[in-house]
Amino acid sequence: MKLDSLQLTNFRNIKELLIEPCGEINIIYGENAQGKTNILEAIWLLCGAKSFRGAKDGELIKFGEKKASVNAAFTSQGREQTISIDIESGRTAALNGVDMSPVSGLSESFQAVVFSPSHLTLITDGPQARRRFTDQAIAQIIPRYSAVLREYGRALKQRNAVLKDIRWHSELFDMMEVFEDRASHYGAKIMRLRDKYIKKLAGYAVEIYDGISGMSEHIAIKYSPQTVCGDLSSEKENYIKLKESFKGSRDEDISNGTTSVGPHRDDIAIDINGLSARMYGSQGQQRSAAIALKLAEASVIKESFGEQPIALLDDVMSELDENRQDYILNHIKNWQVFITCCDLSQVLRMSDGSRYKISGGRLEN
Ligand SMILES: Nc1ncnc2c1ncn2[C@@H]1O[C@H](COP(=O)(O)OP(=O)(O)OP(=O)(O)O)[C@@H](O)[C@H]1O
Ligand SMILES: [Mg+2]
Numbered sequence: 573m574k575l576d577s578l579q580l581t582n583f584r585n586i587k588e589l590l591i592e593p594c595g596e597i598n599i600i601y602g603e604n605a606q607g608k609t610n611i612l613e614a615i616w617l618l619c620g621a622k623s624f625r626g627a628k629d630g631e632l633i634k635f636g637e638k639k640a641s642v643n644a645a646f647t648s649q650g651r652e653q654t655i656s657i658d659i660e661s662g663r664t665a666a667l668n669g670v671d672m673s674p675v676s677g678l679s680e681s682f683q684a685v686v687f688s689p690s691h692l693t694l695i696t697d698g699p700q701a702r703r704r705f706t707d708q709a710i711a712q713i714i715p716r717y718s719a720v721l722r723e724y725g726r727a728l729k730q731r732n733a734v735l736k737d738i739r740w741h742s743e744l745f746d747m748m749e750v751f752e753d754r755a756s757h758y759g760a761k762i763m764r765l766r767d768k769y770i771k772k773l774a775g776y777a778v779e780i781y782d783g784i785s786g787m788s789e790h791i792a793i794k795y796s797p798q799t800v801c802g803d804l805s806s807e808k809e810n811y812i813k814l815k816e817s818f819k820g821s822r823d824e825d826i827s828n829g830t831t832s833v834g835p836h837r838d839d840i841a842i843d844i845n846g847l848s849a850r851m852y853g854s855q856g857q858q859r860s861a862a863i864a865l866k867l868a869e870a871s872v873i874k875e876s877f878g879e880q881p882i883a884l885l886d887d888v889m890s891e892l893d894e895n896r897q898d899y900i901l902n903h904i905k906n907w908q909v910f911i912t913c914c915d916l917s918q919v920l921r922m923s924d925g926s927r928y929k930i931s932g933g934r935l936e937n
Contacts, residue, residue, distance in 0.1 A: 573683055573879045574634040574908050575615065576652070579643040582634040583659075584610035585933035595900075597925030600912045607933040608912040609688070612884040614642045615685050617911060618655050619679030619712075620665070624686045629659050648879060649683060655682060679712055683873050683881035687859070687866040687888055688807060689800060694865060695858045697851050699839035706840060709869050710769050724758035727751050728831055731818070736829050752818040760810035762835045763797055767804035769872070770795040770840060776868035781844075783899045784860045791844050791861055798837035859891050867903060883909040889918045 580589045583608050591598075598743045600608045609625070613632070616624050623632065633640040640659040645652065655678060657665045665672040668679055693701045711717045731751040738744045774793040781791035797804065801813040817833040825831050842849045842861060848863045883904055888911060889897050897918065913919055916927070929936040 573882055573883060574647045575618075576645040576647060578611075578615060579641075580611070580614050581641045582637040583614050583642060584632060584641045586614075586633060588612055588632065589935055591928060591935070595908050596905070597909045597911060597919075598915070599916070599919050599925060599927045600910060600930055601914065601916045601919075601927065602930040602936075603914060608930050609886050610933070611930070612686065612688070612886050612910055612912060615644075615882065615884055616684060617642055617657055618644050618646075618678060618682045618715060619684050620672075620674075620676040620682070621639060621708075624688055625690065626711060629663050632659050646682060653681065659851060660676040671699075679748045680715065681880070683712070683877055684884055685866055685870040685873065685881050686884040686886070687863055688884075688886035690772040691862050691865070691866060694862050695842060695853065697850075699837070702840040702842075703836075703838055705865070706766055709773070709849070709872070710765055713873060714765065720758050720761050720765075724755060724762055724835065727755035727758060727838060728834065731831055732829070735826050735831070738826055746767050748822070749922075752815060755831075756811045756814040756818065759799075759814045759835045760807040762806055763799075763801065763810045763814075763838075764807050765833070766797075766838065767795050772872050772875070773865065773868045776871040777864045780867050781860065781864040781905065783903065784864060786895055786899070789845050789857065791842065791849070791864060792846075793865075794841045795837065796839045798839070799833055855891050856893065856896070860896060863888060863900060867900075870907070880907050882909050883911075885909060885911045887912055887914075889913055 574595050575593055578591045578593070580586045591611070600611055602608055613623055613627075614624060638660065642655075644655045646655070647653070653668050655665065655667055657663060657675070658713070663675050665675045665679060672678055674760070694705050707717070707721060711721070731748060734744050734748050734751060738748065743846055758832040770793065777793055778791055781789070799814055799817045801810045803809055814834065818831070821831070821833045844853055844857050844861060847853075849858055853861065867883075870881050870883055885904075888900065892900070901919070911919065
């Protein structure tokens with residue numbers, strides 16, 4: 573996967589910008605608040621995803637303007653292709669000139685992974701951040717997974733609604749049975765796919781973390797489902813266990829008015845040298861762990877699509893010592909990478925590649 577050109581119009585603080593990046597490392601540098609992350613954010617939109625900064629579409633349009641556009645030419649599967657995205661009241665996109673609706677369909681044609689400082693929450697926050705990461709990563713390679721998640725969420729919502737009324741309406745027990753059955757059906761699929769994905773991811777991440785830490789530390793990543801099942805690869809077994817769990821927690825759930833068991837409570841355990849990275853990791857260790865997960869995510873995408881996704885690394889070097897920085901730069905050497913930094917000296921060791929200085933939303937020559 574290679575981005576050949578990127579043209580932005582009225583995107584964030586960028587009035588007009590054209591970049592023709594190289595196929596290896598592209599360094600976007602400049603002072604704070606000049607538009608470096610904005611460029612990565614625009615490239616990320618080509619995957620059909622929402623902003624990695626959690627921005628609403630309207631926030632992407634330059635103040636005072638009505639429409640923002642992102643136009644790209646890229647090479648994938650040996651073919652030159654184009655994506656154009658217009659952001660007005662909503663977002664519309666075209667792939668090779670053909671309307672792409674929904675825009676999320678772009679994910680099958682354009683793949684990237686992004687690391688930004690906000691991804692540290694993957695390590696530092698509660699289980700929800702890790703579930704979201706896992707679910708988004710799975711959905712990127714198995715599009716039908718989004719529908720499975722939606723159906724599970726729907727069944728859960730229905731069960732929660734019934735929980736609140738059941739005290740006064742015992743006839744609702746039949747409904748509860750139906751919703752639990754549905755939640756178990758979809759939950760069993762979620763657990764199987766999460767288990768499979770985390771195992772794959774962990775294989776890559778362990779190797780990358782070994783490299784980042786110069787073999788001085790070891791990371792362990794393990795799916796930690798809230799409902800313990802035996803063999804998670806068996807949907808049938810997961811289904812039976814989940815159904816038992818829902819049934820067994822009814823009294824407690826009725827008194828709390830919410831469902832206390834199921835994959836919406838799962839976590840991914842991340843330990844460094846046997847200790848929880850969330851609770852005991854240093855800042856550098858937490859950052860290294862988050863980066864290892866993101867680079868591992870890229871390897872799983874490559875395994876699935878047969879092509880190396882583009883890496884968008886926002887301010888990845890700060891807080892890492894030189895050895896760790898060197899390993900990362902070396903690991904991504906043959907990928908197309910966009911890396912932002914304020915201080916060019918951090919990446920000067922990379923003599924290859926292209927450099928772009930951004931100032932006030934413009935490319936400086
Ligand atoms: N819709 C918008 N219209 C105009 N300007 C915007 C819009 N959204 C954001 N900006 C401005 O874009 C500027 C650059 O943002 P960006 O996050 O890309 O900076 P950066 O170069 O990555 O800085 P840092 O080094 O601090 O991370 C900010 O000053 C912000 O106020
Ligand atoms: Mg930035």
